[in-house]
Amino acid sequence: MAGQHDDMAKPLTMTLEHSGPLHVNSHSTLEEASVVDEKKVLRKMDLRLIPIVSALYLLCFLDRGNIGNARIEGLLEDINLTSPQYNMCLTAFFFTYALFELPSNMVLKRLRPSVWLSAIMVGVGIVMTLMGIVQNYHGLLISRIFLGLAEAGLFPGVAFYITTWYCRHEAQLRLALFFSGASIAGAFSGLLAFAIAANGWRWIFILEGLLTVIVSASAFFIISDYPHEAKFLSEDEKAWVIQRLETQFGTNVEGSKSFQWSHVWEVVSDYHIWVGVVALWGIIVPLYGISFFLPSIIRDLGYSSSNAQLLTVPIYVGGAIFGVVSAWLSDRAKKRSPFLVFHCCCIIIGFTIVIASTGRGVPGVVYFGIFLAVSGIYPGIPSIVNWIGNNLAGDSKRALGLGLHIGMGNMGGAMASNFYRAQDAPNYYLGHGLELGFAVAGLIAVVTLRILYQRANKARGEEGTGNLTANEMARLGDKSPAFRYML
Known part of the structure; x- marks a missing residue:
């Protein structure tokens, strides 16, 4: 069981929820496995697992975000798109994206990650390629x-996938490395758009879509599914x-592979997840506001379209660096809040x-403010998602809980899509003000969540474990009196 017993060693039944019985050294204890070189094994896992999922998320x-680059290269004018129609195309994306994240993780529990994650991204590439041939508003909206x-399934799927390989005090860095693909994508998108723009905005969609199909198809042969099958x-x-x-999360529960609706209710009724959703909104709403409108915001500071594309690069690279450094420190401290x-x-x-x-003739200061905000956004997303995942015990609850948390959190993108309106250019006071408001709400939610976790830990410490057996505590998951929430 996690928490204060993270490092305890005891014999365990070697069974995983997602994989069935394991037949490898099933009677050995952690002490007997101490001959294993921990750093070497983690390095093997890092090199084999993280690069491919990071590439997929990139x-x-x-x-997802290259529509912002296409916008300043003539998308609106060529298909006669109004600003409200453009915002609706951004908003519509999030309805299906948020709706299908929880169901996707249900499917992932039954299919191999190599199959499901690769299939997801091949579909993304096909849709993106076809987006390059749309001729009107309705075509873009449907796309x-x-x-x-x-x-829908990639981010929550990989967030869960990482927890099937790494202990919770190791997962933050790996999730941050994975999520850094988002910030690198922002930089890469600006560079690609700068290089491709001469041929028209359509080629931004077509070429990036074809690249996605090729890489995603190869991912099927690269992704390793679960530890007991790892050939490396x-x-x-x-x-x-x-x-x-198993020692950490207590997943050695027989018969838990089959789906049960009670798992869904456990997730939906967990108020910690809903407070976590508000915390995620405080970070993800600014994320989407920036990713969709950053080129336009920088251009409206007085820069040309080409220079605006290039000036997005340092912001995203900085976000990636800060995200990885913060995650490394967080894992070492074993603290999240x-x-x-x-x-x-x-x-x-x-x-x-x-x-x-804004509006004071100091574009460099505005640019610095955006840089500082992004330096908090990109480390913040993997941090809050991993914090919620760390505090959900049992593979089923963790998979479904992450799906719900990320799915509802991404509804913030539907809101952010409408914050920056054409009539508010070049100052965008409304958009910036709303982003600020959500960030404040997110900070309050983070503090609230820490207090709730802290109180639960204190109460469990005072109550003790009673007469519950190890299996009974394992079935209770994070509601077990022996479980300690990570703070």
Whole structure:
């Protein structure tokens, strides 16, 4: 069981919810597996698992946000799109995207990650390629709806996938490395748009879509599904990886592979997840506001379209660097909330600077404010998602809980899509103000969530475990009196 017993060693039944019985060194203990070189095994896992899922998310976010680059290269004029219609195309994406994230993780529990994650991204690439031939508003709107449907399962799927390999004090860094694909995509999108724009905005969609199809099809042969099947690990290494996960999360419960509707109710009725949704809104709403409108915001500071594309690059690269560094520190400290509070404060201060300096003839100061906000946004997303995942025990609840948390959180994108209106250019006070308001709400939610977790830990410490057996506590998951929430 997680928390204060994270490092305890005990014999375990080697069974995983998603994989059935394991037949590798099933009677060995963690002490007996101590001959395994921990750093070597983690390095093997990092090199084999993280690059491919990061590449997929880079392409996913690239395809999602490149409409902002296409906009300043003539998209609106060529298909006679009004500003409200453009915003509706952005908004429509999130309805299917948010709706299908929870069902997607249900499917992932039954299919192999190599199959499901690859299929998701091949679909994304096909839709993106076809978006390059749309001729009117309705064609673009339908394309965005299907793009949301196609992309829905990737982020929650990978967030869960990482927890099937790494302990919760290791997952933050890996999720941040994965999510850095989003910030790198922002930089890469600006560079690609700068290079492709001479041929027209359609080629931004077509070429990036074809690239996604090619990489995603190859991912089927690269993604390793679960530790007990990993060909790159020895038998002792497989046993060590799985046994420590079972020790931490208590997943050694027979018969839990089959889907039960009670798992859904456990997730929906967990108020911690809903407070986490508000916290996620405080970060993800600014994320989407920036990703969709950053080129336009920078251009309206007085820069040319080409220079605006290039000036997005340092902002996104900085976000990626800060995200990885923050995650490394968070894993070492085995703390989440202090770093989240800091990230939320960066977003709040950043948008405060933007609002205060906008319209005063100091574009460099506005640019710095945006840079500071993004430096809090990109570390903040994996931090809040991983915090929620860390505090959900049991594979079923963790998979469904992450699906619900990320799915509802992404509804913030539907709101952010309408914050920056053409009539508000070049100052965009309304958009910046709304982003600031959500960031403040997110900070309050983070502090509230920490207090709730802290009180629960204290209460469980006072009550003790009673006469519950190890299996009974495992079935209770994060509601077990032995479970301690990570703070």
